[in-house]
Amino acid sequence: MDVGLVNNSQGTAMLSRRPRRLAYQTATASVLWTVAIANVVVIVWLWLSGGGISAVHGLGDFNTSVGRVTGLLSAYLALIQVLLLARLPWLERLVGFDRLTVWHRLNGKVCLILVLAHVVFITVGYAAMDKIAIPAEVSRLLDSYPGMVAATIGTGLMIAVVITSLVIVRRRLQYEAWYAVHLTAYAGIALAWVHQVPTGNELTANVAASNYWTALYVVTLALLVFCRLAVPIFHAFWYGMRVAEVTAESPNVVSLRITGRNLNRLKVRPGQFFLWRFLGRGRWWASHPFSLSAAPDGRSLRITVKKVGDFTSRIDEIAPGTRVVAEGPFGVFTDAVRRRNRVLLVAGGIGITPIRAMLEDMSGDLAFIYRVLRESDLVFRDELDQLARDRGIALHYLVGDHIGQAGEHLMSPAHLRRLVPDIIEREIYVCGPPAMMQFIEKSLRDADVPRKHIHTERFAL
Ligand SMILES: Cc1cc2nc3c(=O)[nH]c(=O)nc-3n(C[C@H](O)[C@H](O)[C@H](O)COP(=O)(O)OP(=O)(O)OC[C@H]3O[C@@H](n4cnc5c(N)ncnc54)[C@H](O)[C@@H]3O)c2cc1C
Missing domain, CATH: 2.40.30.10 (Translation factors)
Incomplete structure (x- = not known):
């Protein structure tokens, strides 16, 4: 711990608040993980107590049973998927919006794999038990099982959401089009509920399981409506x-x-x-x-x-x-995550915005690099010069493509070390467009700055 580096009262206060904040974050994280894992345990237990293993006597039963548990787990991950971006304040403060978006993307893929596994295992299992071919089983399921049409539409919507989120597809789509497809995922989850709770084989026969799942859906919906609708509407009037x-x-x-x-x-x-x-x-x-x-x-x-x-x-x-x-x-791109007194802030292009705000407020020994391609891209120059003078900030403007006016490779590890000789002893904040950030982060790592001291804000979700 770098407490010894603190050289002013504001910095001391900031670092002394840190253990309390860490304890709060650890407690919140423990509670959230416990709740998330406890639900998985309950879901698996309900599946086991419904004959998940004990009732398996052949290949047909085995496939059907695997299909059931993958279906249940996929429904759970679909609810987690909603909660990850429901703007829950304590989750947001703990993890940060951009990391939640990454988890959301990953969770979405796992959820879809489980949905597809559910479809395949159930169909193969039922076909074996009914002793008919798979195409005949598909048509039988669609014709005679309640909720199957809803489930099929829901699965189609989920597939569309995941496909439009793949980098290669998303790059070609307008953000608004991508977002519109994404909104249909809520309809997909509502259809999954119809398939699972009021009409699903597993739950119609088991009141406890049915109540438990209804509670999961209701709590998720309540949190979503509260955080994404009620709070913003209240804020609109209040502020x-x-x-x-x-x-x-x-x-x-x-x-x-x-x-x-x-x-x-x-x-x-x-x-x-x-x-x-x-x-x-x-x-x-x-x-x-x-x-x-x-x-x-x-x-x-x-x-x-x-x-x-x-x-x-x-x-x-x-x-x-x-x-x-x-x-x-x-966002968690703030002074609150800082551990050290010495700080380097790096802004790329329009990534100057949060850094400009932080420069006004941060205490301690500050250095600042502002990287742009053209002189005309520099904004707030007068404000930044004034702040640097008033607060004794070491300020470096880096203008140019890759090579600077003196022939140096801009932002290379050697260049960074030359600009900020004590760079490895600093807490580092970087913000900018994704491509620039990737390059800057690599240079910082190559300059031996430990990952835990690099904080980033990407202007892309
Ligand atoms: C955390 C964060 C902070 C940001 N802060 C700033 C800032 O201070 N100043 C600034 O100029 N830019 C900022 N941006 C970027 C800014 O949000 C986008 O440039 C803007 O939304 C583009 O909208 P557009 O319709 O003009 O462009 P488009 O051409 O439609 O989109 C360009 C890109 O912006 C993103 N984008 C578009 N619409 C949205 C949306 N509604 N929600 C989320 N992303 C979207 C998409 O990735 C898209 O590929 C920030 C982005 C993030 C994620």
Whole structure:
């Protein structure tokens, strides 16, 4: 532990709060893991007590039994899938929005594999028990089993969601199209409930299991509605946010200052982001993530947006007075995860936004690298120069493609060590577009910075 590095009272206070925060996070993580694993145990126990192993006497029974347990586990993972992105505040604070998105992607794939295994094992098992061919069994299941049509549509929707999320497909899709397909997953889960609870063979005969599964679905739905609907609606009225000012920072970067009521009650840290929804014509239906680009002062919030696509290219058309709904704050890219007094902040392009806010607020020995391709991409230059002067921050602007004006390989491990000689003793925060981040993270690792001291925010979910 680097407590010995602390050289000011703010830094000491920050590090002394850390054990309490760590204890809270460990306790929350333990509770969440216990609940998640306990549910798996109950699900497997219900399957066992329903004859999952004891009633297996042949290959047909075996396949059917495996089909049942994979179906039950896939239903459970589908509920976890919803909860991972239900914006549960304690989960968000513990794991962070971007890591939850990664887990969501992984969990979605495992869930689909289990669904497909369920379909295959059940069909093969039933066909063996009915002593008919598989195509005949498929048609029999669809014709005579209640809930089978719902299950088939639900499975189709889940397959569509996973396929459109594969990197190669998603790159070719508009975000809005991808998101619309994703929304149908909720319909898929509702159809899975119809297949499983009121009509499923396993649960119609077992009241305890049926009640247990109903409770799982109801709790998931309640948390989803509360966190994704009730809380944002309440916040919209409570904070009454509106756009107060729209300012051009450069030809393709615009800042919006947002005012409202009770903003001093908002628990937000520099480095965090919100999902912003602007209630104007043609915009109200989509929310977009933007980080705060200035430390919150209790009266207003500032975001700064680069024009890159459909929504952002028209951001400067938003009129002052437009109502705003902000979901959040989200993200663990803040001073709270810091362990060391010495810090290096690295911004790539528009990744400057959360870093600009953090520079205003962070204590300790700060160094800062701002990496852009062209001089015209540098925003907040006057503000940054002023902050550097006022707070004694070592500031480096790096402009150019890969080779800098002095012929150096920009951001190579050797270049980083030259710019910041004590780099391996610093806590490092990096934010920027995904491709730039990948390169910077590799250089930092090659410069021997331990992974645990590198904190990142990717501008992509
Ligand atoms: C945590 C986080 C913080 C961000 N902070 C900033 C910031 O401070 N300033 C800034 O300029 N940009 C920021 N971004 C990026 C910004 O959200 C996107 O550039 C913007 O949403 C693009 O919208 P578009 O319709 O104009 O572009 P499009 O061309 O439609 O999309 C470009 C890319 O942006 C992403 N995207 C598009 N719409 C959404 C959406 N509704 N929700 C999530 N992602 C979407 C997709 O990955 C897409 O491939 C941040 C992104 C994230 C994930």
